[in-house]
Every structure is written in C-alpha cells, then in structure tokens.
Amino acid sequence: MKRRFFLGSMAAASLPSPAATAARVEVEIKRLKLRHTWTTVMSSSEYRDTVQLRIHREGIRARGEGAPIVRYQESAQSARKAIEAVKDYLATADLRAYQKVLNTVFGRIEGQWAAKSAIDIAVMDWVAQKAGMPLYQWFGCDPADAPVTTFSIGIDTPERTKQKVREAEAYPVLKIKVGLDSDEATLAAVRSVTTKPLRVDANEGWKTKEEALRKIKWLETQGVELIEQPMPAEMLDEQRWLRGKVNIPIFADEAALRPADVPKLAGAFDGINVKLDKCGGTQQALRMIYLARSLGMKVMLGCMVSSSCTITAAAHLSPLVDYADLDGNLLVSNDPYSGVKVVQGRLVLPNEPGLGLRDSPSL
Ligand code: MG
Numbered sequence: 171m172k173r174r175f176f177l178g179s180m181a182a183a184s185l186p187s188p189a190a191t192a193a194r195v196e197v198e199i200k201r202l203k204l205r206h207t208w209t210t211v212m213s214s215s216e217y218r219d220t221v222q223l224r225i226h227r228e229g230i231r232a233r234g235e236g237a238p239i240v241r242y243q244e245s246a247q248s249a250r251k252a253i254e255a256v257k258d259y260l261a262t263a264d265l266r267a268y269q270k271v272l273n274t275v276f277g278r279i280e281g282q283w284a285a286k287s288a289i290d291i292a293v294m295d296w297v298a299q300k301a302g303m304p305l306y307q308w309f310g311c312d313p314a315d316a317p318v319t320t321f322s323i324g325i326d327t328p329e330r331t332k333q334k335v336r337e338a339e340a341y342p343v344l345k346i347k348v349g350l351d352s353d354e355a356t357l358a359a360v361r362s363v364t365t366k367p368l369r370v371d372a373n374e375g376w377k378t379k380e381e382a383l384r385k386i387k388w389l390e391t392q393g394v395e396l397i398e399q400p401m402p403a404e405m406l407d408e409q410r411w412l413r414g415k416v417n418i419p420i421f422a423d424e425a426a427l428r429p430a431d432v433p434k435l436a437g438a439f440d441g442i443n444v445k446l447d448k449c450g451g452t453q454q455a456l457r458m459i460y461l462a463r464s465l466g467m468k469v470m471l472g473c474m475v476s477s478s479c480t481i482t483a484a485a486h487l488s489p490l491v492d493y494a495d496l497d498g499n500l501l502v503s504n505d506p507y508s509g510v511k512v513v514q515g516r517l518v519l520p521n522e523p524g525l526g527l528r529d530s531p532s533l
Pocket of ligand 1: 371373398399423424443
C-alpha cells in the first residue's frame with residue numbers, strides 16, 4: 171500500500187500538472203497606499219494606482235508592473251487596456267527571443283510607456299528565471315557596484331518636513347522636492363535637523379532662467395550636490411544658458427523621457443534621470459544609459475511611486491549608473507512584494523533567479 175502510494179506520487183511528480191504548464195497572462199490594477207501624503211509641484215496624493223502583470227509560462231511565474239504617469243495622459247485603466255491587447259501574444263510568443271517580443275509589443279501599443287515597462291519587466295523576469303540567473307547577472311552587472319539610494323522628502327510644512335527628515339535617519343543622502351515659494355522654508359527646515367548631502371528636485375517648478383539661477387546660486391550654499399529639472403522640459407536654450415552660470419550638476423528628468431531625447435540634452439544638462447515607467451522598461455533604460463555615457467553624461471536611475479517590482483527591476487540595472495533614487499517602494503504601506511533591500515543606504519540586490527521577488531507575507 172505504501173509502495174503503491176509512493177509510485178503514485180512519483181508518477182504525479184514527473185507529470186507536470188496542467189496548472190504548471192498552462193500559459194496564463196494576468197493583468198490587474200493595484201492601488202498602492204502611501205505612508206505620507208505625497209506632494210510635488212505637480213500633484214498631491216494619498217495613493218497611486220498601478221498596473222500589475224503576471225506571466226505564467228512553463229512553470230515560471232514572472233511579474234511586471236507599471237505606474238502610469240498622468241502628465242503623459244496615462245492612467246491605470248489605459249495601461250491595463252494596452253496590456254490586455256497583447257495578452258494572447260505574450261501567452262504564446264517565444265519569450266527567449268525577448269528582443270523580438272518587445273519590438274512587436276512596442277509596435278502594437280501607441281504611447282502607454284508604463285504599460286510597456288510592465289511588459290518589459292515581466293518578460294525579463296521570465297527570461298532570467300528561465301536561465302536560472304539573477305537579472306543583474308543577465309545584464310552583466312556586479313551587484314557590489316550598486317549605488318547608495320536617496321530617500322525622497324515630498325513638499326510639506328516645515329514641521330512635517332523636519333519629522334520626515336528624522337524618519338529618514340537610515341538614509342545617508344536625501345532628495346528634497348522644491349519648486350514652490352516655500353523652497354527657502356523647506357531647506358531651512360531640513361538643514362535645522364540634518365547635515366547630510368542633499369539632492370534637490372524642482373520638477374520644472376522655476377519658470378524663468380533668472381529665477382532658476384537665483385535659486386541654484388542659493389542652493390550651492392546649502393550643501394546640495396545636484397539639482398534635477400529646474401525649468402520646464404521644453405526650455406532647453408534657457409537650460410544651456412543656466413548650465414554655464416552655475417557649478418552644481420544639473421540633471422534632466424522630465425526632459426529625458428526616452429532614448430531619442432538624450433542626444434539633444436548633451437551640453438544643456440550634466441546628466442539624465444532614467445525611469446522605467448517613463449522610457450518603457452529595462453531595455454529602453456539600457457539604451458538611454460549607453461547613449462548618455464557615449465555623450466559624456468552622468469546617469470541617475472529614478473522611479474515613480476511603485477511596489478518592489480519596478481524598484482527591484484531598476485535596481486538590477488543600478489550597478490551601471492552613478493546615482494540611484496529608487497525609494498518608491500519605501501513610500502508605500504501595502505507593497506505586495508519584497509525584493510531589493512536598502513542596507514545603510516546602499517541597494518542590496520536579490521540573488522534568486524530573475525527579479526528575485528517574493529510575495530509579501532502580510533498581504
Ligand atoms: Mg524628478
């Protein structure tokens with residue numbers, strides 16, 4: 171009886187169950203809740219709707235995620251619709267030929283870069299899991315080169331800003347959001363409680379080159395090591411003028427969406443901020459990194475508010491860049507996954523195959 175049971179188990183184990191082999195692609199909208207109300211020049215919110223993608227193929231479960239950006243007319247609904255349109259293709263295409271798969275998908279979807287990023291992340295997670303190696307290894311990166319990440323402090327009252335800075339004790343470099351009339355008060359609040367190096371993001375908040383010059387000259391006296399997107403993305407001539415007048419490195423964010431934007435930014439900016447949700451995933455990010463490098467520019471990897479899925483995908487590329495601002499998952503209270511960790515400010519990449527994500531036990 172025992173022996174028959176054993177043989178029966180063996181037979182069951184050697185035959186893949188239908189659930190393990192059936193190709194399945196799932197897409198859903200997930201509302202990420204924020205620990206603090208998140209305010210920048212652009213918006214203020216308590217939550218962020220993302221699109222989550224899972225590809226089940228050949229016994230592998232791969233995950234992807236996109237955080238659609240309202241500024242570019244994207245929503246969680248439009249992202250889900252875009253992914254729904256290529257679901258059948260993702261369930262049947264040979265994902266090992268991922269360059270072809272992603273080219274095909276990008277050809278079929280108009281815009282919707284966060285949706286494309288979700289697809290890229292899931293496909294690359296699948297490919298690297300299939301190869302049995304962590305994604306950083308697939309990209310040829312040494313995880314020991316992963317940089318320190320900043321922790322972002324959104325715009326708030328001086329009292330709450332001080333409180334947020336105290337809560338960010340574990341992070342050696344802070345990123346401060348500015349771009350309003352309250353900038354001086356914000357910096358004064360930060361500096362009253364910390365001497366840490368700061369990076370400052372104006373999110374296009376200063377509308378003339380004179381205003382940007384005045385603010386940056388002041389920031390240069392405040393221990394600020396770089397500044398992001400001081401003026402609106404289209405003000406490239408003014409930006410070129412500004413760069414010649416200040417010492418602080420200036421990075422493009424809203425002006426650097428995708429690879430084709432990079433060449434025209436050389437000479438106007440010192441570096442670019444690459445985000446998977448802006449450009450359409452890891453392969454597009456690699457193109458931006460290579461382009462910027464070939465033009466002598468620095469590179470930062472940034473993020474939207476996301477779960478550990480997107481943040482971990484970006485972190486696997488982070489050994490290739492100078493600066494990381496990969497804290498979007500740290501701002502969320504209901505992260506469905508765990509992946510990359512931050513230890514003494516430094517990104518520590520998972521060693522498991524693919525993204526190396528685990529389902530969050532608390533959800
Ligand atoms: Mg920015």
